[in-house]
Amino acid sequence: MKPPPFEYLAPATLDEALELLAEKGGEAKVLAGGQSLVPVLNFRLAQPAFLVDINGLDELDYIEVEADGSLRIGAMTRQRRLELDPRIPLRAPLLAATMPLIAHPQIRNRGTVGGSLAHADPSGELPVAAVALDAEFVLRSHSRRGERVVPATDFFEGLMTTALAEDELLCECRVPAAPPGTGWAFREVARRHGDYAHAGLAARLTLADDGKIVSARLVYLSAGEVPMSAPRACAMLEGEEPSEGLFAEAASTAARDEIDPSDDIHATAAFKRHLAEALTRRALAIALDRARAA
Amino acid sequence: MSRHHVSTQVNGRVYEREVESRLLLSDFLRHELGLTGTHVGCEHGVCGACTVLLDGQPVRSCLLFAVQADGRQLATVEGLALSSEEMHPMQNAFRDAHALQCGFCTAGILMSMVTFLEENRDPTEAEVRSALSGNLCRCTGYQHIVDAVLLTAERMRKRSA
Missing domain, CATH: 3.30.465.10 (Uridine Diphospho-n-acetylenolpyruvylglucosamine Reductase; domain 3)
Known part of the structure; x- marks a missing residue:
């Protein structure tokens, strides 16, 4: 479809952009790259009165x-x-x-x-x-x-x-800069490269000098209404010696108890939990290797 | 609604028009400029049929407003051929490898792949498939498109060797 009518405003500076937002408030939407907003407009899911195009704000690039x-x-x-x-x-x-x-x-x-x-x-x-x-x-x-x-x-x-x-x-x-001894991995499963992923996560592990995990982060996409952290799984990892068994336990806790995926036309919530668990084990193994090499 | 003056260069030629703010760049090219080589498929950035080059980079013309092209340079499939006698090597390879059937997706694929080969002169088949993931084709099953892109790369390497 075609986007609904709107008034197009293109401020040249950040100051002007903030002035416009202060003036128009809830009636305005900010147009950055437009790769999500324009589809929303084309579907007429939103009908803002004003678009504030900030592509002219080189100071934010x-x-x-x-x-x-x-x-x-x-x-x-x-x-x-x-x-x-x-x-x-x-x-x-x-x-x-x-x-x-x-x-x-x-x-x-x-x-x-x-x-x-x-x-x-x-x-x-x-x-x-x-x-x-x-x-x-x-x-x-x-x-x-x-x-x-x-x-x-x-x-x-x-x-x-x-x-x-x-x-x-x-x-x-x-x-922020990553502390020394930090390893990481981003793993996701999508039907095609570039499609919305069924499941995926960013994992970060930081190791102490004695090889134990001092801090862990597990954050999931398509697993709830926001990027979903798994604090309980991370607490299980922190202070421990890394091992396959430990990773499997943490993966299971995160995927079964901490994330909240929903069914959609491509995958059930149960399948997404299954993916999340497998991806967590793999991501943690990769993060560990990288942390040890760091 | 507000109207805006747009002055943009498409395939080296300057066009000036007054447009409504909500006019999509894809519709501007087709309806205002008559450049109907750029096709419109999904109108939400998924299918890639409307891909054009904005200042040399492939973008979805259905996710840009015409007013945003003011002062910018665009390239569309109409400008791809080297002359009225000579097609672009990619166009020749698409013909030789039978890389199109209905042709609806072809313009977007050509614009995406020409830039891809500029960045990667000697891609693997897997790299070509990955690069094609942003363009949908419902006819070919992609195999002949992959062949055509690899054939283009091979010919262009030979030519510049």
Whole structure:
């Protein structure tokens, strides 16, 4: 179908964009890459009165590596640019491995980091990676809230619902440097490369000098209304000597008790739990190898 | 509703139009400019039939508004042939390898694959299949499309050797 009528506004600066959002509030939608918003408009699932196109905001298109190894990624950075940046595999290898899983190059050429995060689709890979990486998001507005920094875990509040207020713009994603001894893996099962995955997860393990697990992160996509963490499974892993048996127990706990997938036309919830369990065992084994090599 | 002035270069030629803000780039190309080589399939970014190059990069023209193409360069399948006498090597290979049946998906596949081969001159069959995952074809079963892309790559390598 064709999108419903709207007033198109194209601010040239962040200041102008925030001014427009303050003015139009709930009547406006922010147009970033448009790879999710335009389908929503074409299906007429949303009929905003105003589209605020932030593609002219070059000031939000950057990837900076800080002295402490952390990353600052501007919200309007195209996903393809992040995918091809040679610094990312060294600084945030989990993020580098995540990018090619997002749809197709034609989509990533246009899709943005901030757009995918703000869209907050629970089947999206970037929100899952952001939670697994303990990322933080910088939100700005012209209200008294001003600038605030929200951890990824608090940002995703529900199905396509985030901590963003109507007049706020997600401006930056901050990814802290991984501690030494950290390994990672992103595994998913989709019918075709680039399709919405039935199940998948980002896993991170950090080992102490004695080889025990000091911290673990397991975050699942398509497993609930938000990127789903598995705190109980992670608690089972932390403080322990890694082993196949331990990984199997944690995988079982996460897949059976902590995630909440639903049936859809392609897969039942039971099948998704089965996938999640198998993928968790595999992801943990890969993360362990990488942590030991790190 | 607001109308906007759009000045855009398509296949090297400048076009100027007044458009409604909600006009999709795919419809702009087809209905305003008469460039009907770009096809419209799903209109939600899944099928890839409407793929065109925006400043040299393949994108879905159904997920862009015409107004966003203001000041930008576009390339569509109409501009692919080297001249009115000579097709692009990819177009020749598609003919030689029988890579199209109804042809609906072909324009989008050509635009995607031309860029893919610029980035990867010597792809494996698996890489070609992966690169094709963003374009749906309901006729061919893909085998002959894969063959045609590999044939193009081989011919282009020979030509530049």
